[in-house]
Every structure is written in C-alpha cells, then in structure tokens.
Amino acid sequence: MRTLYILYKKELKHFLMTPFGWIVLAFIMLLQGLSLSSVLEQYEKAPVQASMLHSCLSTPLFWVYFIFIFPLITMKQFAEEERSGTLESLMTAPVTTWQVVFSKYLSSYTFYAVLWIPVFLHIQIFSIITGSPAPVTPSEMYGSFGILLLIGSFFVAVGILASALTSSQIVAAIMTFGALVFVVFLGFVPMIVGDTFQGAPIFHYISVHEHLSYFSRGLIDIRPIVLYFSLSFFTLILTHHLVDYRRWKH
Template identity: 50%
Template sequence: MRTLFILFRKELRSFFQNPFGWVIIAAVAIANGVGISTSMKGFVDSPSQHSLIFATFHSPVFWFWFLFIFPLITMRSFAEEERSGTLETLLTAPVRTWQVVLSKYGAAFAFYVILWIPTLLQFHLFSWVADLPDAWTPGEVFGTYTILILMGMAFTAVGCLASSLTSSQIIAGLLTICLLMLLFFFGFIPIIWGGAFQGAGIFYYISCQEHLAFFAKGFLDTRPFVYYITLTFMVLFLTYQIVDYRRWKR
C-alpha cells in the first residue's frame, strides 16, 4: 500500500505542478458560473418550480463541457508516458501493474472531485450576494454531487482505458469523448423510439441524463450506484489487462 500511495501522490501532484491542471480548474469554474447565470436569467424570464441546481445541471450546455472534462484529465495518464518511454521504465520497476493502474486512475479521479469544490462556493454566492434564501434544498445538493461523483468514477475509468490503448494524447482524448458520447446518446434512444419497445428499460437504466435529473431533485436510487461501480470495475479490469500485456510483452 505504501508503494501505491507514493505513486498516487506523484500522479496527483503532477496535476498541480502543471499549469494545464490549473487551467482545467479555472475552465470548470467559469463554465459552471456561466451555467448558473444562464439559469438565473431563465428564472427571471419564466419562473420554474425546479431548483437552481437542477436548472444548472439539467441543460445541454452542462453536458457539453462536462463530458470534455474526462479526456482532458486522463489523456496523459498512459499515452504520454508511452510516447516518452517512461512507461516502460515504470513497468520494469519493482511495482505491480495494478498499483500503476490504480495510482493513475485514483489521481485523475481525485483531481476530478477537487474540480467541483469551487462550484459549491459559486452556488452559495447566490444567497450571499442576493441576500435571499438558498434556491435549493440540502437534499438536492447532496443528490446532485453524489451522482456527479458516481458518473465521474466511471467516466474517469473510461478515459484511463482509452489512454492505455495508444501513445497519442490526441487519439486518447478523441477516443474518450467518442465512448462517453456513445454512453450519453444511449439515454436518448427511448426518447427517439419511444419507451414501448422491448429493452427500453435497459436504456433508462444506463441513462446518465435520467440519473442526474432524478438525483438533482433530492432523490436517491441504489441502481445507479450498482451500475456505475460495476462499470468502473469492469473498465479498470480491462485497463489492467492492457497495461499488464504491455508489461510482459516487453
């Protein structure tokens, strides 16, 4: 475990020692701020029964920038080290393959969680500046950030898998966004074809849009927990197999 912690700390530190990591934090804060401002303007134009958090995260604008977080934070994980040759050095060191995979995944996921800390402050700025009660309930905040963490857990694993398949950061990023867009559009299949066809329940079950909308209302459901945790373990297992194959191939 000590080796895993050392590798994890090294990987996490690399996000903050690189200006690109701070750019990602700033970009997420700006994008979320724009989303909050847009939602507040929408409330002025047409009052809604939904909370400010629901309106901010349940919009096409949110999904556009949200899905692009993951290629940015994972495309360097394995691809950059493969290109520079440092991955070969790492894999020939006295460390286990699972330690390499978990340290890179864990650091990327931890950085993803850190990205959301400024957004919590942005929502509280609404009540501080406007001198009005919070436009949401504690349950809605808890539910929203719970599902964001669950989705981030699985989507970060997908990004690490894509990065392990190539030595090009650009290809890894493109592959990540393509896989995530595929998962995203699965949720539109019942909307396009209707919910009466056989198998529609499966698409509702894996729909990240449905999950976010449900949790953002302050509700909790154990099925998304099972789905995202299972997906994370499956994808990480594939990543482990790919990296381990590269290790013994050498």
C-alpha cells in the same frame, strides 16, 4: 499501500502543481459560472419549479463541458508515458500493475472531484449577494454531487482505458470523447424511438441524463450506484490486463 500512496501523490502533482491543472480548473469554473448565470436568467424571466442545481445540470452548456472534462484529465495518463518511454521504466520498477493503474485512476478521479468544488462557492456567493439562501435543499445538493461523483467514477475509468490503448494523447482524447458521447446517447434512445419496444427499460436504466435528473432532485436510487461501481470495476480490470500484457511483452 505505501507504494500506492507514493504513486498516487506523484500523479496528483501533475494536476495540482502544473499550469495544465489550473488552466483546466479555471476553464471549468468559467463554464460552471456561465451555466449558473443562464439558469438565473431563466428564474428572472419566469417561475421555475425545478431546483437550481437540477436546472444547471440540464443545460446544453453543462453537457458540453461535462463530457470534455474526461478526455482532458485522462488523455496523458498512459499515452504520454508510452510516447516518452517512461512507461517501460515504470513497469520494470518494483511496483505492481494494479498499483500503477489505480494510482493513475485515483489521481484523475481526485482532480475530477476537485473540479466541482467551485459549485459550492457559487452557491455561497449567491447567498452572500442576494442575502437569502440559495434555492437548493441539502438533499438536492448531496444528490447532485453524489451522482456526479458516481458517473465520474466510470467516465474516468473509460478515459484511463483509452489512454492505455494508444501512445497518442489526441487519439486517447478522441476515443474517450467518442465513447462517452455514445454512452450518453444511449439514454436518449427511448426519447427518439419511444417506449414501445421491449428494450426500453434497459436504456432507461443506463440513462445518464435520467440519473442526473433523479439525483439532482434529492431522490436516491440504489441501481445507478451499483451500475457505475460495476462498470468502473470492469473497465479498470480491462485496463489492468492491457497494461499487464504490455508489461510482460516488454
């Protein structure tokens, strides 16, 4: 555990102690603020039954920056080390492949979780400026952040796998973006072709959009929890085998 913690701390510093991490954080904060502003404009024009967080997680702007987060924070993890040659020296150190893979995954996932802290600040600022509580219940808040963390656990794992497949950060980012767009698109298949075909329940089950909509209303379902944990574990196993193959090949 001590070795894993040391590797995790080292990887996390690349996000929190470099300009790259703070630029990404500032960029995401800006887009989160714009998304909230667009929702508040809708509230001003006409009454909206959906909660503020549910509305924020349904805007086109949210989907744009949400999918772009993962290529940004994962593309360097293995690809950069492979390109610079430091991965080979790391693999020859007295550390296990699982420790290397998991430290990179945990550091990326931790930084991903940090990116959502500003949303709490936005809600507090809303209450301070208006002098009234934000139109968000505790269950809606916990559900929204819970599902964002669940989806992120799988999406970060996909980015780590893509980074381990190539020595180019650009290629890793494109692969991650393409894979995540495909996963999100699968949830829209019933909307496009209808619910009449037999496979429709499967697409509803894996629909990221439906999971966000459900949890952001404060409704908790155990099935997405099992789904994302299982997919994350399976993806990390693939990454482990890939990195381990490279390790013994060298």
